[in-house]
Amino acid sequence: MELLSGADMIARFLQDEGVERIYGYPGGAALHIYDALFRQDKVKHILVRHEQAATHAADGYARASGKPGTVLVTSGPGATNAVTGIATAYMDSIPMVVLCGQVASHLIGEDAFQETDIVGVTRPIVKHSFAIKHPSEIPEVLKKAYYLAATGRPGPVVVDIPKDMTAPTERYEYVYPKKVKIRSYNPVTRGHSGQIKKAVDMMLKARRPVFYTGGGIVTSGASESLTALVKRLGFPITTTLMGIGSYPQTDGQSLSWLGMHGSYEANMAMHHADLIIAIGARFDDRVTNNTSKFCPTAKIVHVDIDPSSISKTVRADVPIVGPADSVINEMISLLQGREMANAEALPEWWSTIDGWRAEREGKLYEPSQPGERLKPQEVVEAVYHITRGEAYVTTDVGQHQMFAAQYYKFDKPNRWITSGGLGTMGFGFPAAMGIKQNFPDDVVVCFTGEGSFQMMMQELSTCKQFGTGVKIINLNNGTLGMVRQWQDLNYKSRHAHSYVESLPDFQKLIDAYGFTALKVERHDELDAALERTFADNDELVFLDIDVDPREHVYPMQVPLGAMRDMLLSKTERT
Amino acid sequence: MRHIISILLENEPGALSRVVGLFSQRNFNIETLNVAPTEEPSLSRLTVTTEGDDRVIEQITKHLNKLIDVVKLVDLTEGNHIERELMLVKVKALGASRDEVKRTVDIFRAQIVDVTPSVYTVQITGDAGKLDAFIQAMAPIGILEVARTGVSGISRGDKILGL
Known part of the structure; x- marks a missing residue:
């Protein structure tokens, strides 16, 4: 029998759980835990410079690896600083465990120094939370936290740990719980066979089918089976922003992603479809546009592990509650030896889609000329080529995020890392840091803008401490581009606080941390700068690129319209 | 609904x-x-x-x-289900209205659970509709205070909500 203090139990549990890296920041209420971490060397602690960055870094790791990220913060401001990152993970269903120090039990409720009711504060943005009531329950509660975070529809779990629970003098028996059971929590392991059969029959009868798949495919590791299913049927497929990479985008059946700034052909195909097979997607408002005009002729099959996602915004004709991977595999086996009922319809559908592809060709932006400022889209394309489409790509939020999604093509899942649901500016750089530290041999690119980058730029210091070689591509248009775009469209170009006066000299700023910064002002300087940026994979390089501030993201769905109502350029509307 | x-x-x-x-x-x-x-x-x-x-x-x-x-x-x-709510009501009970309150309490099969020279405290159970009707009936006489438990309920027959 092994007797350990609460703090040692936490350190030991993390080892036994196989956690390699945790992201955090110390403070009074967490000091016993930090001392326990100091006295071991299996779990590495990455000291961030702001707790929000800890959550984004752990989140980035979780998205890239599929395993839960781990965060350790102190009570009060440490915990509240983590809130934005917890909400980010919650909205995108990312597995994460956040350990929060708390003031000692006898002080709770007395407005003690650095006390916050963090369980209360985070209640609407966690999958679940725990407060430790006795040190002996630490191993089981932590196991439950990791189990809940990673299974079913994943999400963040907060564990609140009062300081006296980790006191070094009080020791209790430690056993690593290999399994836990929670009586009220039994995520489904397979879908309803009758419903799956019904869905397959509908697929075989469809004339204008389209797959619409989301982050659930990435989360459940269903990318390969999805690809097999889509190939078997020959249907077009579009993914959500979160689902990018779960089906190879360079494949001919891919219509790229859909929604507000999704591809013209994807939105058109959705609008005209007679069958939509939605898997692991949640009919988010940035996808559906106006739900009352959404896909008027389509029957909808909706597969999701979370029953509350089904028929939430758009009514499903065939709801299937189950994990994507198992449902897709069952569909594949039901399709064996069966043929499409209207074999002639599918080629006609494809020629319609190819017509849409041709219609938008060359309309979305005008390339720059040598000597001119670059277009942001061109930069993304160039980065795509130089990294051969194999980098982990993180983004912040805004125009650059949409351009990155549109012009970098992903053939693998877990490579496109973006804050889709919450839209958190400041996410990209710490997320890239978290990925690079866990996948040091891979290329990790962060597309950002001068607005977003300044929200989390203090992490340059963390990268310096841990030698983290991320590549930061700053699409610098000197303005909050997406805000400006909306102001151009809806507020007669009154740019209220969307321009950033007095930007720092990024060259000097990066230099202050001892990193390389490069500046590109014109089209013809880009190639050499990119060569230099990607020359050494271990080196952090900040590439500051002046891009055209007048550029808008197109296509853009017309608000309150149907899927097919889009602007293709400043002058053309569908 | x-x-x-x-x-x-x-x-x-x-x-x-x-x-x-x-x-x-x-x-x-x-x-x-x-x-x-x-x-x-x-x-x-x-x-x-x-x-x-x-x-x-x-x-x-x-x-x-x-x-x-x-x-x-x-x-x-x-x-099919049974719905019940319990309500405690303090009503003015002075002069002629003292008898009127007592009669209404009987009609509703409620009980007077506390008495002072000027106030009756009435306890009544039933579905929410019955409680609302009692309040309506008492309003002209003078309701001083109302405490309702909120609805509780259970299925009829063999159906059980348990572990």
Whole structure:
């Protein structure tokens, strides 16, 4: 029998759980835990410079690896600083465990120094939370936290740990719980066979089918089976922003992603479809546009592990509650030896889609000329080529995020890392840091803008401490581009606080941390700068690129319209 | 339509706030709420009445089921059920109206549980409609204070909400 203090139990549990890296920041209420971490060397602690960055870094790791990220913060401001990152993970269903120090039990409720009711504060943005009531329950509660975070529809779990629970003098028996059971929590392991059969029959009868798949495919590791299913049927497929990479985008059946700034052909195909097979997607408002005009002729099959996602915004004709991977595999086996009922319809559908592809060709932006400022889209394309489409790509939020999604093509899942649901500016750089530290041999690119980058730029210091070689591509248009775009469209170009006066000299700023910064002002300087940026994979390089501030993201769905109502350029509307 | 949802909830600190929080967070509406321990010490039973069309009620029950602290739930209004609420009312009981109050209490099969020279305290149980009717009947005489428990309910017949 092994007797350990609460703090040692936490350190030991993390080892036994196989956690390699945790992201955090110390403070009074967490000091016993930090001392326990100091006295071991299996779990590495990455000291961030702001707790929000800890959550984004752990989140980035979780998205890239599929395993839960781990965060350790102190009570009060440490915990509240983590809130934005917890909400980010919650909205995108990312597995994460956040350990929060708390003031000692006898002080709770007395407005003690650095006390916050963090369980209360985070209640609407966690999958679940725990407060430790006795040190002996630490191993089981932590196991439950990791189990809940990673299974079913994943999400963040907060564990609140009062300081006296980790006191070094009080020791209790430690056993690593290999399994836990929670009586009220039994995520489904397979879908309803009758419903799956019904869905397959509908697929075989469809004339204008389209797959619409989301982050659930990435989360459940269903990318390969999805690809097999889509190939078997020959249907077009579009993914959500979160689902990018779960089906190879360079494949001919891919219509790229859909929604507000999704591809013209994807939105058109959705609008005209007679069958939509939605898997692991949640009919988010940035996808559906106006739900009352959404896909008027389509029957909808909706597969999701979370029953509350089904028929939430758009009514499903065939709801299937189950994990994507198992449902897709069952569909594949039901399709064996069966043929499409209207074999002639599918080629006609494809020629319609190819017509849409041709219609938008060359309309979305005008390339720059040598000597001119670059277009942001061109930069993304160039980065795509130089990294051969194999980098982990993180983004912040805004125009650059949409351009990155549109012009970098992903053939693998877990490579496109973006804050889709919450839209958190400041996410990209710490997320890239978290990925690079866990996948040091891979290329990790962060597309950002001068607005977003300044929200989390203090992490340059963390990268310096841990030698983290991320590549930061700053699409610098000197303005909050997406805000400006909306102001151009809806507020007669009154740019209220969307321009950033007095930007720092990024060259000097990066230099202050001892990193390389490069500046590109014109089209013809880009190639050499990119060569230099990607020359050494271990080196952090900040590439500051002046891009055209007048550029808008197109296509853009017309608000309150149907899927097919889009602007293709400043002058053309569908 | 009005629905009565009964929930078996882990008897844990914070569990109630998750249920209540869910309603405000998702813009669902709570009309009455009643919660107390059950015969099984690890469980509380919570009953909530709420208003909404089928789509809203479907979302409410799905989201409630997602809460880790919710062990089981039933929408009682989907089947035959018994609905009860208890109310304590203080009414003015002076002069001629003293008899009138007593008569009305008898008609409603309520009980007078406390008496002063000027006030009767009445206890009444029934469904929410009956309690509303009693308040209406007493209003002209003069209601001084009302305390309602909120609706509790149970299915008729062999159907059981248990572990």
